[in-house]
Amino acid sequence: MGIIEKIQQIELEMSRTQKNKATEYHLGLLKGKLAKLKRELLEPAAGGSSGGGQGFEVQKYGNARVVLIGFPSVGKSSFLSKITKTKSEVANYAFTTLTSVPGVLEYQGAEIQIVDLPGIIYGASDGKGRGRQVVATAKTSDLILMILDATKGKNQRAILEKELENVGIRLNKERPNIYFKVKSSGGVKFSFANPPKHLDEKLVTAILRDYRIHNADVLVRDENVTVDDFIDIINDSHISYIKCLYVYNKIDAVSLEEVDRIAREPQTSVMSCEQDLGIQDVIEEIWYQLDLLKLYTKRRGVQVNFSDPMVVRNNSSIESVCDSIHKDFKHHFKYALVWGSSAKHNPQKCGLSHIVHDEDVVSIVTK
Numbered sequence: 106m107g108i109i110e111k112i113q114q115i116e117l118e119m120s121r122t123q124k125n126k127a128t129e130y131h132l133g134l135l136k137g138k139l140a141k142l143k144r145e146l147l148e149p150a151a152g153g154s155s156g157g158g159q160g161f162e163v164q165k166y167g168n169a170r171v172v173l174i175g176f177p178s179v180g181k182s183s184f185l186s187k188i189t190k191t192k193s194e195v196a197n198y199a200f201t202t203l204t205s206v207p208g209v210l211e212y213q214g215a216e217i218q219i220v221d222l223p224g225i226i227y228g229a230s231d232g233k234g235r236g237r238q239v240v241a242t243a244k245t246s247d248l249i250l251m252i253l254d255a256t257k258g259k260n261q262r263a264i265l266e267k268e269l270e271n272v273g274i275r276l277n278k279e280r281p282n283i284y285f286k287v288k289s290s291g292g293v294k295f296s297f298a299n300p301p302k303h304l305d306e307k308l309v310t311a312i313l314r315d316y317r318i319h320n321a322d323v324l325v326r327d328e329n330v331t332v333d334d335f336i337d338i339i340n341d342s343h344i345s346y347i348k349c350l351y352v353y354n355k356i357d358a359v360s361l362e363e364v365d366r367i368a369r370e371p372q373t374s375v376m377s378c379e380q381d382l383g384i385q386d387v388i389e390e391i392w393y394q395l396d397l398l399k400l401y402t403k404r405r406g407v408q409v410n411f412s413d414p415m416v417v418r419n420n421s422s423i424e425s426v427c428d429s430i431h432k433d434f435k436h437h438f439k440y441a442l443v444w445g446s447s448a449k450h451n452p453q454k455c456g457l458s459h460i461v462h463d464e465d466v467v468s469i470v471t472k
């Protein structure tokens with residue numbers, strides 16, 4: 106039996122099993138098996154290529170990467186062409202875009218890479234069409250923009266979410282608060298701060314046995330974690346927690362009431378590429394979701410140039426500031442002077458581990 110058949114068999118068994126207290130344990134085990142099979146499915150075949158396809162993977166560029174995911178003809182290429190200088194072909198037939206097309210959005214001094222992708226269809230994560238490459242590219246992003254057609258029904262979003270879920274992408278979710286470490290002896294040690302509502306030692310031990318793990322420390326720090334959360338933690342290196350913004354395009358083609366209803370959904374923006382509506386709001390929302398910081402660098406004896414910020418990720422240290430100037434820069438580092446909200450006094454003399462805040466002024470003194 107092939108992996109896909111095995112997956113289907115387990116999914117069938119799960120759908121036939123009633124959900125209740127008595128079947129919780131059995132379902133938990135099935136979920137663990139399912140996750141393991143899906144992981145095998147996505148792992149590149151031994152000796153083969155990664156399935157990347159020629160010219161599909163694009164080099165990362167700029168301060169962050171945003172990918173456009175959606176069904177065919179929802180307006181992904183229209184959006185890319187609107188917000189970047191890159192022109193990606195737009196047409197009224199499905200699968201106009203056949204490969205990834207990168208563009209650069211310049212905003213607030215940042216360069217944000219926007220990657221236009223082919224439309225995906227149901228079954229993408231099972232390797233249908235280019236779907237698997239598309240979802241694999243999504244996994245490399247800092248933010249997924251799920252482009253949806255405001256004139257189409259509700260389930261487009263659920264289908265896409267499922268496809269992303271299948272390749273190990275968790276949208277708008279934090280990594281579950283479980284400490285997990287495989288050991289070489291000592292059995293499975295299960296501990297917790299408060300008794301977990303959905304996990305116990307027996308289930309955890311049985312799931313781990315399926316992964317041939319017989320010795321491990323499991324510390325559950327959040328009583329609300331689920332079986333799925335625990336399975337994700339076992340498969341941690343295959344799971345990515347990525348923010349997602351839902352963007353409904355073509356609002357010119359639906360009623361005002363409908364636009365109003367959609368716009369109230371969480372993590373959602375609305376726009377019309379054709380009528381040039383809402384585009385700026387979407388860009389602002391991208392910036393907000395990426396959570397980038399602006400810093401101003403100051404050289405000794407020179408005024409700070411506030412019109413030329415440097416952009417870094419949230420929670421960056423002086424070390425990563427050095428790295429984004431030049432990869433060898435930190436080897437010449439002596440200390441940094443920092444003015445702004447991260448500084449205890451202005452300026453504060455700091456080392457490489459100091460965490461900067463938005464709008465800080467940084468002066469790096471070298472050896």
Ligand SMILES: Nc1nc2c(ncn2[C@@H]2O[C@H](COP(=O)(O)OP(=O)(O)OP(=O)(O)O)[C@@H](O)[C@H]2O)c(=O)[nH]1
Binds near residue numbers: 357
């Ligand atoms: N009514 C309306 N049509 C739009 C809007 N934006 C794009 N379109 C049209 O939708 C069609 C598809 O646009 P594309 O940008 O090619 O869509 P895509 O998502 O890149 O499509 P694929 O590459 O085939 O997956 C084109 O005919 C566009 O002119 C919009 O805001 N309103």
Ligand SMILES: [K+]
Binds near residue numbers: 177178
């Ligand atoms: K199209």
Ligand SMILES: [Mg+2]
Binds near residue numbers: 181182183193221224
């Ligand atoms: Mg396109």
